[in-house]
Every structure is written in C-alpha cells, then in structure tokens.
Amino acid sequence: MMQGFYGSSKLLSLYFIIALLLVCSAYAELRTFELNISRGSLNPDCYERGYTGLLVNGQFPAPPIRVTKNDHVHVIIHNDVDSNHSTTIHYHGILQIGTPEADGVPGLTQVAIQPGETYHQRFQVIDQTGTYYYHAHLGLSDDTVSGPFIVYESEDAWPSKDNKKKLKDGPYEYDDERTLFLSEWWHQTEQERMDYIMGTNYRGMVGADSYLINGKAVYSRESGCEYPTIDVEPQKVYRVRVIGGLTLAVVGVSFARHNLTIIEVDGQLVKPHSVSYLEVAPGQRFSVLLTTDQPAADQSYFIDTKPYYIRETESNGRAILRYNTKLPATTASVDEHPKFPPPTPQWHFADLAPFNPPSIDLEKEADRTIVIKPMEKVMADNTTAWLLNDRLYYPSDGTNKAHPPLLAKFIGNDGKDFVSKQQQRLEADSFDPDIGAYTLQFNETVDIVIHTTAIANGVCIGHPWHTHGHYHYVLAHGAGEYVHEQDKDLRTYQTAIARDTSFVYPVQPGPPPRTAGNTLCGWSKIRIYTSNPGVWPLHCHITSHMVQGMMTVLVAAPDKLSLL
C-alpha cells in the first residue's frame, strides 16, 4: 500500500513538472547568444609583462548574458581553433530542469568542445531569477572564461536606458543596477599553473597576484594605471550584483562609508539584512542595495577587498565608487573602512532569512545521508590529489571523443538496462563503483555531510561546495567528525536559505586550528531534494581542488533519464 502511494506521488510530481513546463513555455521568449572563445592578449592588472589568455568574444570578463525568467536560451559556442584548449560552458546556478545535457560538464554531460568546433546548448531558465554567472568547466580556464548571467523577473525589471522608472524585484525597489564581478589573476599562464597543480612540486596553492574587480586591478601604484570605477548618481538606490567569479580565495568586500543591504543570495531573495561588508566565496553571488547618500561633488570612495582563509591577507583588489565622473580614477579621496572586520567564522549566514519559505521539507528525517570525507594525498607518482572517502574521482575527464559522457549511459533503452543492472552494484551509501557516482531515487530527501580536513601542514582549510542541478539548504554544522546517531537531528540554522554554493568553514566555531595532517576538522550538512533527473556534479569551487579530484557525482532519478 505504501509502495503504491509513493509511486503515485512520484507520478504526480512528474505531471506537475510537465504542467509547469507547459505554463512556462506559454510566456517565454527565445534568446540566442553566440560565444566565441579565442586566445588574446590580456593585462588586467597593468603589470609590465604581456600575457595571453582565453577570452569570450574578445572580452574579459565575458560579456553579460541577460534573460527574463522562463526564457528559452540557445547558446552557440565557437571554440576558436587557436584557443589550443578544449572547453565547456556551465551556467552556474541555473538548474537545467529537464535539460541535464546542457549543464556543460565534460565527461558527465558532454564531450568537451574541441578547438575549431561549434557547439549548441539549449535550455530554459524555469522559474529562476537573480544573479548567476557562466564559466568554463575544464582545467583552469574559468580564470578568464567567466561572465555574468542575469535573470530578470519580468520585462519590466530590466534596467531602462533613460533610467527614469523604478526597478522592482519582489518587495525591493531601486533606481538602477551595477555589477561587481570578482576574480583572481596570476602572473603565470594557465599551463604553468596547471603544471604546478598537477605536478610533483605541488606544495599548496599560492594566492593570486591580483584581485580583479570587473576584470581590472592596479598591480603597482607607480604604473599610473586607473582603478576600475563604479559610476553612480547621488541620492539614488542601486542594486549591486556581486559575483564571486573567484577560483581560490574567499574575498571580503567593503565600500568606504557605505552600508550594504543584502537582498539576494545565489538567486534567492532574502529579507533585508544590513552589513558593513560582504564575504564572497568562489561561486557565490549576492545582491546588495547601496544608497548613494554621501557627499558627492568632490569625493570618491574606495571599494576594497580582502582575501580570507588563505595564507595571503592583503589584496590589491580596489575599485572606486564615483558620484562624479570628472573625478580621477587613479585614486579615491575616501579610504575609510572602519567596520572592515577580521575573518569571522560563520560570518552572518545564520542571520540571513529567505524571503520565500523553503521549497522542501527541512524538518523531516532524510531518506538518505551521504557522508563525505575529503583527504589530500600524495600519490605514488608524487602528484597531489584530493580523495573523497578514499576514492579518486574517476569519471572521464571528458576531453576524449572516444568516451561518451556518463549521462549517455542512462539514456534510451540501453539506459533502462543499465539502471536495472546497477541495483546489484550499489554500495551501502548508494555509491556505484562502476561509474564513480552516487545514485539517488526520484524525489528523495538527501542529506550530504561534507567534512573539512587538515592538509599536510596541519591547517584546516574551508571549501566552497557547489551543487549542480539542485539547490541545497545548509542544515547544520559541527566540529570534528560527524556522528550520525548523535548529530542526525541537529539544526544549526533556523532560517536556512536555498543556495547553490556554500562555504564549508574550516571548523566551527573559532579560528582555524593547527592539527595533524588528515584530521577531520569539522563538517557542514546540506540537504537536497532530488526533483531534477540528471547526472550532477557536487564539487569544491576552488578550481585547483576540483581538478585535483575534489568532486563527485550525484545521479538523480536514473530511471527517469531513459525517457529524455
């Protein structure tokens, strides 16, 4: 009887998704974008040496993609033959409901686009709004192949050219919007960095030479180079979309003499929360409201950044908030960040509350709990890898055309056959050793406990974990090792918000301790609800860690994938 009831509720959910797709397509527009990935010269921080890097349509950061909720999107990607890199593009935070094949992950959802090839990605932005970004998902190319992806609630929510009407999103009203795209820049080529990270001399990550804001920084003040500027008018309210296009550091951001009101986190509206600075981990996004209420005529204001949780504590990442475009961009007159505090574990996530109630049940007992213990290990060949539960990430890297992506195994009639045989292979925690992925049923409530572990020098480091295909809610955290019987009902966050990237702090609470290498420092528990069939990676968004193996795969509802 229970089985039958469970079965029919699954069927109902499927009908619900189909109905939603039908309703959404009725109002949607098709928008087409062409992205040309090529190699070009780059000198974003005005350092003496010239560099080349991958650009999108000749630009870095990549040009913004702007769409309206429920639009159909068609992206045509040309990988220039001289790029010398195969690549894929991932739309970070876009759930790809019903289109897992458009998620842009090499080896999982597609074979990488080879130099000289053109690739088409088609998907619909179903029921999502807010601030996202798109980036390459292969090697370290996301250093530069990375740009904003903005989803407006309606046609009325787009900024207008004449700037006369108030813009609205949910309960919030503002005059205009600006983007603050954060990224990092090293004075090495992508290949030099890759050789170090994957080589035998790896001794931990080295912080960036420059912290970029909208693709610019001033490496040396003697150069006379200009800072990036955010130009505004006095006595207005701006929505500033802050995008963590970062690949290593967590970065604090503050605006001299201006408070910020957080209204959006990873595409979800939140109740207004006033802060003096933001803390942005790789992959995270925030929208803040900023009121230009300071003296305007002859003053400008530094926007400053500060890296957290890595060895480096200083950043040259600065921009200037200018009310008056006649003021120089080589310096700002106000450099006061009185409330720029030191790193505080947990920051103020616990104080943030969603504007809309959670879409999944956060109280019930999970149907399944997956526990992940990452560990940095020097391998037999002296290279360094991150293992998860002693397993090395082994689905294909996706660059070889001879290996179809994992998703292909589940599609069509052969997929049905594959799924029925799979049941015999699953380990107790639903891991399938044949394909290197966890297999989850449709509409399961799944808790994932992610530990932090001390690296060889005894330092506990945090990691920003990103879920593809599903939002997650952070339910709890704790110190040391997670003990299921004791910790299973623990709820640290009373007002969890849906996120796609959460920083798993080194240890909670208190400063990062030094301990023996490979000690479990602490854990965070996130919850997903598997309503979106697909082959979805779950990985650290520090790109170097990801390429060293800090990544696993969740196959959601494999039996539904054969229908795609």
Ligand SMILES: [Cu+2]
């Ligand atoms: Cu990491």
